[in-house]
Amino acid sequence: DSALAVQVGILDPLTGELPTSEYSRVATAGERSRVPAQALHVGWQRGADPRRVAVGAGAYHASQNWGFGRSVDAWVATTDWDVALGAWLALSGEWYRGRAIGGLGGGASDSVLFDGPPAEPASSVRPVDNTGGWAQLKFKPASRFQLNAAFGVDNPVRTGLSRLASIGRVGGSAVNRNASGFLNAIYQARSNLLFSAEYR
Secondary structure, eight states: EEEEEEEEEEEEOOOOOOOSSSSSOOOOOHHHHOEEEEEHHHHHHHHETTSOOOEEEEEEEEEEEOSOOEEEEEEEEEEEEEEEEESEEEEEEEEEEEEEEEEGSSSSOSSEESSSSTTTTTTOOOOOOEEEEEEEEEEEEEOOOOOEEEEEEEEEOOTHHHHHHHHEESSSSOOOOEEEEEEEEEEETTTTTEEEEEEO
């Protein structure tokens, strides 16, 4: 009653820069490396509800070329879980630790910072380290009704970055912690009709 799954991916190496112009498309730092990003996930699952247990671990790597010989290796390591805590409760979530991953969309910070104007060859690049994750508790007392509570956070490591954050930002955001939580109730009236109320 258990299964092991291995997934491998070749991905667009997103770095999160916004286009400078609406009409001229310029390659981002990940695309300029001319190497696709690589991803791997290994997951294990045992049983079914109400005794289901699923855990996994993953990895991601991408090369970034910020011009003038400034290269950065972006990476992330993840772990995830989805565990039934009886017939009515389930706990799911993910934790990650990475570097230069602002383009993946989990945080509010840039992938890298510079110690001067990014267009200046003398400016050096500094990747932003991140750690974070999310967890969700699901309560499902009936087949058509459920309550959910969740919280997520992305927390960039600010050590040594305070001066750079004010000098050479790539996008519009500085190095900021990003956190959010919500509560919701979902009622499934039919297979194609859902009603939901949420506080975020």
